[in-house]
Amino acid sequence: MGKYEIQTSKAKCTGCLRCQLACSELYTKVFNPSQARIRVVTSGADCSIRFEEDCNDCGICVDHCFFDALTKTKRESDK
Amino acid sequence: MSVGGFADRVLHVDLTDGRIDKHPLDLDLAQRFIGGLGLTIKLAYDTILPGTDPLSPENPIVLGAGPLVGTNLPSTSRLYAVTKLPTSGTIGWCGSGGVNFGYLFKNAGYDHLIIKGRADRPVYLKIIDDEVEICDAAHLWGKGAEETSEALWMELGHPTGVMTMGQAGENLVPFSIAFIDRIATLGRGGLGAIMGAKNLKAIVVKGTRGIKVADRKRYKGLSEDFLQTIRSYPYLKEWQDLGLVKSFPMIPKETYYGMKKRRIACVSCPIGCKDVIEIPDGDFKGLVKCTSSVLNLYTPVLYGFKDHRESIRCMATIDQYGLDAFEFFGLMSFAKALADHGIIPPEQLDEEIATDSLASMEGWARKITYREGLGDILARGFKGILEEFGKEAETYAPPLVKGMQPYVGPGAALSWDLFGTMELGQVLDPRGPHVGASGSPTYFDRRPLEVFPRHLTRMGVPEEAFERILPGLNSPDQEEELRVGRLLKYSHAWFSILGSLGICARGAINRFYNASLCAQFYEAVTGIEMDVDQLRRRADRLWTLLRMANIREGLDQKAEALPHKWFSKPGFKRYTTEEPLGLQEGEEMIEDYYDEWGWERKTGIPSPQLLEKLGLKEN
Numbered sequence: 217m218g219k220y221e222i223q224t225s226k227a228k229c230t231g232c233l234r235c236q237l238a239c240s241e242l243y244t245k246v247f248n249p250s251q252a253r254i255r256v257v258t259s260g261a262d263c264s265i266r267f268e269e270d271c272n273d274c275g276i277c278v279d280h281c282f283f284d285a286l287t288k289t290k291r292e293s294d295k
Numbered sequence: 296m297s298v299g300g301f302a303d304r305v306l307h308v309d310l311t312d313g314r315i316d317k318h319p320l321d322l323d324l325a326q327r328f329i330g331g332l333g334l335t336i337k338l339a340y341d342t343i344l345p346g347t348d349p350l351s352p353e354n355p356i357v358l359g360a361g362p363l364v365g366t367n368l369p370s371t372s373r374l375y376a377v378t379k380l381p382t383s384g385t386i387g388w389c390g391s392g393g394v395n396f397g398y399l400f401k402n403a404g405y406d407h408l409i410i411k412g413r414a415d416r417p418v419y420l421k422i423i424d425d426e427v428e429i430c431d432a433a434h435l436w437g438k439g440a441e442e443t444s445e446a447l448w449m450e451l452g453h454p455t456g457v458m459t460m461g462q463a464g465e466n467l468v469p470f471s472i473a474f475i476d477r478i479a480t481l482g483r484g485g486l487g488a489i490m491g492a493k494n495l496k497a498i499v500v501k502g503t504r505g506i507k508v509a510d511r512k513r514y515k516g517l518s519e520d521f522l523q524t525i526r527s528y529p530y531l532k533e534w535q536d537l538g539l540v541k542s543f544p545m546i547p548k549e550t551y552y553g554m555k556k557r558r559i560a561c562v563s564c565p566i567g568c569k570d571v572i573e574i575p576d577g578d579f580k581g582l583v584k585c586t587s588s589v590l591n592l593y594t595p596v597l598y599g600f601k602d603h604r605e606s607i608r609c610m611a612t613i614d615q616y617g618l619d620a621f622e623f624f625g626l627m628s629f630a631k632a633l634a635d636h637g638i639i640p641p642e643q644l645d646e647e648i649a650t651d652s653l654a655s656m657e658g659w660a661r662k663i664t665y666r667e668g669l670g671d672i673l674a675r676g677f678k679g680i681l682e683e684f685g686k687e688a689e690t691y692a693p694p695l696v697k698g699m700q701p702y703v704g705p706g707a708a709l710s711w712d713l714f715g716t717m718e719l720g721q722v723l724d725p726r727g728p729h730v731g732a733s734g735s736p737t738y739f740d741r742r743p744l745e746v747f748p749r750h751l752t753r754m755g756v757p758e759e760a761f762e763r764i765l766p767g768l769n770s771p772d773q774e775e776e777l778r779v780g781r782l783l784k785y786s787h788a789w790f791s792i793l794g795s796l797g798i799c800a801r802g803a804i805n806r807f808y809n810a811s812l813c814a815q816f817y818e819a820v821t822g823i824e825m826d827v828d829q830l831r832r833r834a835d836r837l838w839t840l841l842r843m844a845n846i847r848e849g850l851d852q853k854a855e856a857l858p859h860k861w862f863s864k865p866g867f868k869r870y871t872t873e874e875p876l877g878l879q880e881g882e883e884m885i886e887d888y889y890d891e892w893g894w895e896r897k898t899g900i901p902s903p904q905l906l907e908k909l910g911l912k913e914n
């Protein structure tokens with residue numbers, strides 16, 4: 217369990233994949249959304265956001281979201 | 296340090312014999328043309344045989360995505376196609392927000408794709424990393440552009456980049472367009488018809504290889520500062536909320552909010568300008584429409600539609616067929632005038648032409664798409680109508696540029712009347728008229744000249760050119776003026792730089808970039824040395840080569856003549872004083888434009904000395 221609890225708002229997501237780009241670069245040193253620990257799919261009005269099992273809630277995806285589709289709160293144990 | 300940014304391969308596909316080859320990217324060539332748009336122009340120049348019929352198998356489609364595409368630098372997903380376009384007959388570019396297609400293409404391991412030949416049956420091209428396959432498209436042929444995209448996503452799942460066209464492209468309507476991921480367009484010029492002529496219904500792409508950056512530490516420092524600049528921009532939330540409605544408030548905000556379902560951004564874009572809307576009430580309640588801007592859905596309103604819901608429904612039909620909506624409505628207005636004056640004989644009109652009627656416009660869109668009756672003549676565009684109905688028809692024709700209707704100006708859909716770089720650029724861009732800021736300060740009306748130097752610096756204009764663009768700038772006794780032709784040269788150069796890197800040229804984002812930053816990002820991403828001077832030189836090289844490609848096709852300054860109808864009353868006005876603009880003044884702007892590039896002032900032909908200086912002599 218990581219430092220943050222990550223909340224998602226699918227209604228605000230634009231599918232820009234800034235989250236996947238940042239996540240993949242941090243952990244693989246390459247921009248490769250297919251290796252990201254967060255997965256976003258927007259198609260027309262539909263959107264899904266899910267996290268892979270190896271996501272450790274580090275929150276870098278939130279730092280790169282410009283649309284408030286991802287937000288984070290510090291877990292109680294880390295406060 | 297190894298080279299980053301580039302995917303390092305060029306994919307060649309010959310649809311005639313089914314041959315597929317992957318060639319290593321020529322890195323020296325990429326450096327000389329930056330990449331993206333620049334290298335796409337160079338590859339097209341080398342591949343297009345002079346005199347090629349745009350709809351022949353020999354005419355290639357060359358696609359390219361720049362070295363920044365696939366990184367997380369803001370709004371770096373642009374995709375370009377260069378080919379010989381059937382509407383204008385010129386070699387021109389079509390550009391699109393790459394949505395998902397751009398980054399997936401790079402992640403599949405390709406910077407460019409060159410498609411030649413003609414398949415013997417309907418096909419689509421499937422690219423999944425190293426696996427490239429020409430697939431049967433019998434089940435897709437006859438479907439609309441959106442239906443095709445949906446069908447391919449059903450087959451292949453998400454994320455998959457989809458480039459496709461509608462039935463208008465299948466039936467070789469020269470003003471048919473291609474769509475990227477259902478929402479963005481490789482618009483004006485007729486790319487849809489070129490795909491149709493190749494029996495190529497779609498290109499789909501998936502990629503998992505990743506894009507690396509050469510200097511991660513420098514990249515991180517530069518990009519974090521840059522992202523902070525964007526985050527601090529006071530109008531960011533408003534841009535994100537309203538998209539292009541912020542700049543062009545032609546829709547009441549309440550109406551827009553009542554139908555807005557989702558903002559869509561191309562991959563890496565922190566602003567987002569694309570819309571998903573749903574009609575909330577009325578006969579078409581529940582219709583969901585994806586569009587590169589909600590403003591596009593109001594095109595029929597500009598031509599007389601009273602109900603915006605009918606307008607959206609009409610655009611949904613036009614987009615399914617894959618028609619260029621501006622050209623379609625321009626043609627229908629022209630055809631209506633010809634019908635009203637009896638030039639189109641009543642017996643040819645099996646249906647009334649009413650540009651304010653949904654039933655009429657949907658009916659004519661269908662007839663044009665399927666080339667039924669008079670629709671077959673209209674499907675040949677303005678040129679076809681003028682050939683069919685002769686000299687008498689010319690009186691009623693709108694001002695035309697390279698056989699197409701300009702977006703902006705007297706008689707056009709958008710009646711902006713101040714003559715800035717975009718207005719002049721409609722004549723001087725090789726592809727023909729289109730809209731686009733290209734970073735120029737004249738994109739917005741009535742900007743005071745004192746703010747221009749800041750924009751010129753941002754666009755990478757050398758200081759020695761400031762006085763030529765803004766005579767009187769540093770002379771208190773002399774009245775300041777603006778030389779639009781000279782400014783347009785640098786606007787095109789700035790657009791060339793952005794496009795070659797892969798950065799979106801829309802005003803909402805390119806305002807944050809500047810030439811110095813572009814050079815630094817290029818260095819950090821690719822590891823290749825770059826400064827502003829070198830970027831400028833490459834922009835001069837690639838745009839001059841595009842000029843040479845068209846001169847080779849026989850383009851001369853006559854093809855770039857200003858339409859006389861632009862200068863009859865009410866015509867264009869000067870950007871600065873808003874006084875009426877004269878034809879001679881406009882012609883001097885064209886000469887200034889040629890001269891600023893270093894092309895011969897009267898003819899626009901680059902001199903042998905210039906070609907040698909730019910390293911283009913061997914071309």
